Amino acid sequence: MLLDQITDKWSILILAVLCPGPARFNAIRRALDGITQKSLTQTLRRLERNGLIVRRVVASSPVAVEYAVTPLGHTLKEPFAALYGWTVRSLADVKEAQAAFDGRMNEAA
Amino acid sequence: MLLDQITDKWSILILAVLCPGPARFNAIRRALDGITQKSLTQTLRRLERNGLIVRRVVASSPVAVEYAVTPLGHTLKEPFAALYGWTVRSLADVKEAQAAFDGRMNEAA
DNA sequence: CAGAATCCTCAAAGATACTG
DNA sequence: CAGTATCTTTGAGGATTCTG
Numbered sequence: 001m002l003l004d005q006i007t008d009k010w011s012i013l014i015l016a017v018l019c020p021g022p023a024r025f026n027a028i029r030r031a032l033d034g035i036t037q038k039s040l041t042q043t044l045r046r047l048e049r050n051g052l053i054v055r056r057v058v059a060s061s062p063v064a065v066e067y068a069v070t071p072l073g074h075t076l077k078e079p080f081a082a083l084y085g086w087t088v089r090s091l092a093d094v095k096e097a098q099a100a101f102d103g104r105m106n107e108a109a
Numbered sequence: 110m111l112l113d114q115i116t117d118k119w120s121i122l123i124l125a126v127l128c129p130g131p132a133r134f135n136a137i138r139r140a141l142d143g144i145t146q147k148s149l150t151q152t153l154r155r156l157e158r159n160g161l162i163v164r165r166v167v168a169s170s171p172v173a174v175e176y177a178v179t180p181l182g183h184t185l186k187e188p189f190a191a192l193y194g195w196t197v198r199s200l201a202d203v204k205e206a207q208a209a210f211d212g213r214m215n216e217a218a
Numbered sequence: 219c220a221g222a223a224t225c226c227t228c229a230a231a232g233a234t235a236c237t238g
Numbered sequence: 239c240a241g242t243a244t245c246t247t248t249g250a251g252g253a254t255t256c257t258g
Binding site: 002003004005006007008009012046048049050051052072075076078079080082083084085086087090091093094097098100101102 | 191
């Protein structure tokens, strides 16, 4: 499903990093704390294949590779922002629900 | 991260099933083709723990268990709809990008 | 009916080393 | 710098069996 392709662990975060402007491989890597070089490569490939970002090789020495969000990629910004906004607004409610749930579990035990 | 909790494989689909009205375990299971009983149980538990759905046991014989979306859960409808709407609107563009990408790969080989 | 418990596997993620 | 290649690990998910 297409939803699976964009709701994975890193895609949304990479898009967020690239939205303000293009960035290079290791810059993205540093921005996303905790991602491995392998996962980053794989996720960038999938994003590129789906037409959400473009990969541009700058023939300098040493070689530089820039990733940038495409127009199609930019149309995802709004839905992602809606989702992210919800998590921010609802974090307190969710934590409260979790505490209540965990409390019920403990009293049952 | 909270995003991971709601962008997993089934949560969004279960919410969609329950949005029109409450449903029972096996009804949800039948509605979601391909989910195992284990995954359904686990996902329902997480949704319940996060306060997005409620579990209600009807003391009949045999026992009936109903799941329903909470007010908090309903606030997720809009962000989810935005995301799902994007996939519907963009499916053609994504497929085109994929074909182009795969074409470039083959010509390189 | 609505699960809990158990076993199993396989694909994704991590670690490590190497390269143009 | 921007990856590729390999190996290993782990844990999510599937299949199956059992139960109040």
